[in-house]
């Protein structure tokens with residue numbers, strides 16, 4: 001390994017929430033050297049959740065979702081519209097699709113996820129929603145009376161269904177699951193969610209997949225695995241995501257699901273070595289959280305890019321400062337409480353912890369009534385590891401504390 | 409002194425700010441956000457953290 005060139009910048013790849021938070025944290029932690037952020041999207045970092053909810057329901061603009069820019073970020077260099085294609089960890093260089101090879105002093109991996117697509121021939125009318133551009137393209141087609149088929153019934157698929165319905169579309173969800181949001185929420189809650197979505201006029205075909213997409217020049221109907229044909233003007237594919245790790249494939253980093261990191265957000269190689277000069281943040285990071293156990297997991301929740309970005313920035317700044325503080329900063333406890341929310345019609349869900357760790361038998365209503373407002377507890381080995389609020393908010397706070405303190 | 413503004417048209421009362429800056433933000437018994445619009449400079453880190461974690465990005469520090 002060559003000695004890091006102190007004149008080279010810290011290069012952050014991925015100009016979204018995770019990359020932004022890492023850059024801010026480097027500055028706040030005292031690093032004054034050069035920072036360059038390389039991002040494939042042309043837009044400065046923006047907030048994605050409104051793209052399936054409030055903003056999609058009104059006017060989709062960058063202004064409506066852009067993150068505010070802080071004064072301390074004034075001298076950060078943004079290379080937008082540029083995609084990283086390869087990296088050399090020994091030479092400490094990054095290659096981008098404009099043909100440039102640039103040196104870095106330290107690297108932050110923040111390239112997140114992209115939407116998975118169904119495996120059918122391209123045709124007009126097929127959509128996914130991950131980026132602002134995706135949401136703009138979809139918004140233009142969500143006209144009153146449009147027949148919308150949403151494939152997939154995770155949070156995103158259900159939110160997009162609710163928003164399309166509010167805009168006056170006819171909405172059908174097609175899902176291989178038995179119930180909507182079954183995997184993240186468990187059967188008890190998912191059954192109630194089906195009742196509520198159906199009440200709002202969303203049709204749900206469950207236990208089926210898409211067998212064919214029919215249409216001459218644009219989508220006209222969708223044929224399901226049970227032979228049902230559902231007429232469609234718009235097809236929204238909300239069938240999960242894939243990690244943007246291709247540019248890292250020539251390295252020895254552990255890419256078995258996203259990019260493996262240790263609890264200091266340092267990238268870990270396939271031989272188990274954590275690198276002090278390479279960090280991972282956001283949706284793409286698979287890291288251990290001692291709040292639950294020592295298993296490294298990816299967590300696709302909105303608070304994670306911020307929490308991991310702050311952590312990576314602080315650790316990296318200490319490494320670069322080389323002032324003897326590094327070991328202490330690395331040893332600081334880092335156990336962010338995962339949290340997410342979801343709005344669908346009047347249904348307001350909010351959760352803390354990892355609901356997905358739990359089997360169906362260990363989910364119980366803690367307060368309230370499922371058909372109205374409720375707090376639902378998710379237990380693993382009799383320990384509270386997650387709590388879901390349906391309509392409830394302040395009532396969740398003591399449970400959040402319990403989860404953060406180890407669930408006893 | 410730091411001056412804080414919350415766009416109450418945007419705020420959905422998620423209460424994430426409450427964890428970061430409990431001296432300035434709280435959820436009342438009706439699950440509605442209540443906040444104190446001024447904070448001492450020593451609270452800056454906490455207020456900035458509250459700005460960061462707001463799902464609706466409804467909190468602003470007025471400089």
Ligand SMILES: Cc1cc2nc3c(=O)[nH]c(=O)nc-3n(C[C@H](O)[C@H](O)[C@H](O)COP(=O)(O)OP(=O)(O)OC[C@H]3O[C@@H](n4cnc5c(N)ncnc54)[C@H](O)[C@@H]3O)c2cc1C
Nearest residue numbers: 014016017018040048049083084111112113282283302340
């Ligand atoms: C529509 C939508 C709604 C959501 N709603 C919620 C919600 O209600 N609650 C919740 O908790 N979470 C929600 N999420 C999840 C949340 O937004 C994500 O967790 C968050 O966006 C992850 O941020 P990130 O910075 O890690 O990655 P991303 O936001 O995926 O950003 C990665 C960036 O890297 C860029 N990039 C990728 N490859 C390269 C490359 N090779 N070179 C250069 N740049 C590259 C991409 O273009 C992108 O800009 C939602 C997500 C979406 C898409």
